[in-house]
Amino acid sequence: MSFDDDRYEAFLPHHTASKHRIMAITGFPGHPQLLALATVPDATAARRLADALNSRLLGRRNHVERLDGALTGLPESVAAAVRQLPIEPAQDTRLGRSRLADHLPGDPVDGILMFPSTVCPSGECTACGNCVDDCQDCEICEEGGCVDCVRPDLTPRTAEVLAAAGSILADQYFDHAEEVNAGGPRTFAEIMPAIMAKQPAEFFRRMARVFDDLTNDLQDGVEPHPLDMAEQVALDLMIREAEGLLDDPDVIESFVQGLPETRYDNEFDNLYDALFEDTDHIGLLYSDQSSAAPGELEFLFEPFYDGEERDPNRGFRR
Known part of the structure; x- marks a missing residue:
C-alpha cells in the first residue's frame, strides 16, 4: 500500500491472547485507516516500539536513539520494515492541529527503557x-x-518511580499556585519547604515547571542533572517523594508494570552522588530558618553555568 497521500497520525500497541502488534492510524479526518505494521514478541516490546514511533513522529528529544533502542533484539525483518516507514519528525499543521499522537493518554516508556538494567x-x-x-x-x-x-544508578523502574514523583509534585505546586492566587485555604502549604511559605503564586508555578522539566528528562531517557538551585531542590524533593511511594506496593506496580526488574531498583540514596554536583541546597530544605520574604528566592532560578539553562520560552504545562 502506498502512503504518499496519507500521513501518520499515531502508533498504538495492540494485544491479543497470542499476538502483540504495532498499529498505525493514517490519513486525514474523513479518510482514516488502521493498519497493522508489525508483530513483536511481547507486550512491552509492542508498547516500546509504538511509543518510539510516536516519538519519531513528534520529533521528541532523542527520537533516533529511542527508535534504535526499541528495535534492538527484534527480528531483522521487523526492524528493516519499520526503518523504511516514511516518518518525518515534524508537526503537520495543514489542518491547524497537531497529530493524534500528541494527545494520546499515558506516558511513553521508550525513553524510560533507555536507562540500563544490567x-x-x-x-x-x-x-x-x-x-x-x-x-x-x-x-x-x-x-x-x-x-x-x-553498576546502574537509574534503572528503568527507578527512573519511572522518580518521574511519577515529579509529576505528582508538579501538579501539587500548580494547585498551590492557584490557591495562592485565589487567596483561599492552602491545601498543599504543609508539604512545601518552610522557606517557601511566603512566596507568590508565580514562584510556585515556576517550581512546578521545574518538576516537569526534570520529569521530562527522565521520560526522554536523560539523567536529570540539576542546572540551577531550583532544580537541586526539586530533585531532592522528588527523591523523597519517590521513597514515600515505595510504602504502597500496589501504587508502585501500577507505575512500573512491564518494565524490567533488577536488583538495583529503587536505591534512591545512590542518586545524590550520581546526579548532584554538590549539596548546597540542603540548608534551604532542612534548616529551621524562617520563611523567605516574597521575591527573595529568585536566585534559585539562576543557572549554575552560562549557556546551560532551559529554554525560557518553553511555557507551562498548565
Whole structure:
C-alpha cells in the first residue's frame, strides 16, 4: 500500500491472547485507516516500539536513539520494515492541529527503557565473556578488570518511580499556585519547604515547571542533572517523594508494570552522588530558618553555568 497521500497520525500497541502488534492510524479526518505494521514478541516490546514511533513522529528529544533502542533484539525483518516507514519528525499543521499522537493518554516508556538494567551494557561482559547473572560471579569484574561494566544508578523502574514523583509534585505546586492566587485555604502549604511559605503564586508555578522539566528528562531517557538551585531542590524533593511511594506496593506496580526488574531498583540514596554536583541546597530544605520574604528566592532560578539553562520560552504545562 502506498502512503504518499496519507500521513501518520499515531502508533498504538495492540494485544491479543497470542499476538502483540504495532498499529498505525493514517490519513486525514474523513479518510482514516488502521493498519497493522508489525508483530513483536511481547507486550512491552509492542508498547516500546509504538511509543518510539510516536516519538519519531513528534520529533521528541532523542527520537533516533529511542527508535534504535526499541528495535534492538527484534527480528531483522521487523526492524528493516519499520526503518523504511516514511516518518518525518515534524508537526503537520495543514489542518491547524497537531497529530493524534500528541494527545494520546499515558506516558511513553521508550525513553524510560533507555536507562540500563544490567551492569554489562550488552548483557554479556566484553572483557571475559563468562559473566553469570550480570557479573555477580565474575572475578574479573569484581576486581575492576572490565571498564564496560558499570553498576546502574537509574534503572528503568527507578527512573519511572522518580518521574511519577515529579509529576505528582508538579501538579501539587500548580494547585498551590492557584490557591495562592485565589487567596483561599492552602491545601498543599504543609508539604512545601518552610522557606517557601511566603512566596507568590508565580514562584510556585515556576517550581512546578521545574518538576516537569526534570520529569521530562527522565521520560526522554536523560539523567536529570540539576542546572540551577531550583532544580537541586526539586530533585531532592522528588527523591523523597519517590521513597514515600515505595510504602504502597500496589501504587508502585501500577507505575512500573512491564518494565524490567533488577536488583538495583529503587536505591534512591545512590542518586545524590550520581546526579548532584554538590549539596548546597540542603540548608534551604532542612534548616529551621524562617520563611523567605516574597521575591527573595529568585536566585534559585539562576543557572549554575552560562549557556546551560532551559529554554525560557518553553511555557507551562498548565
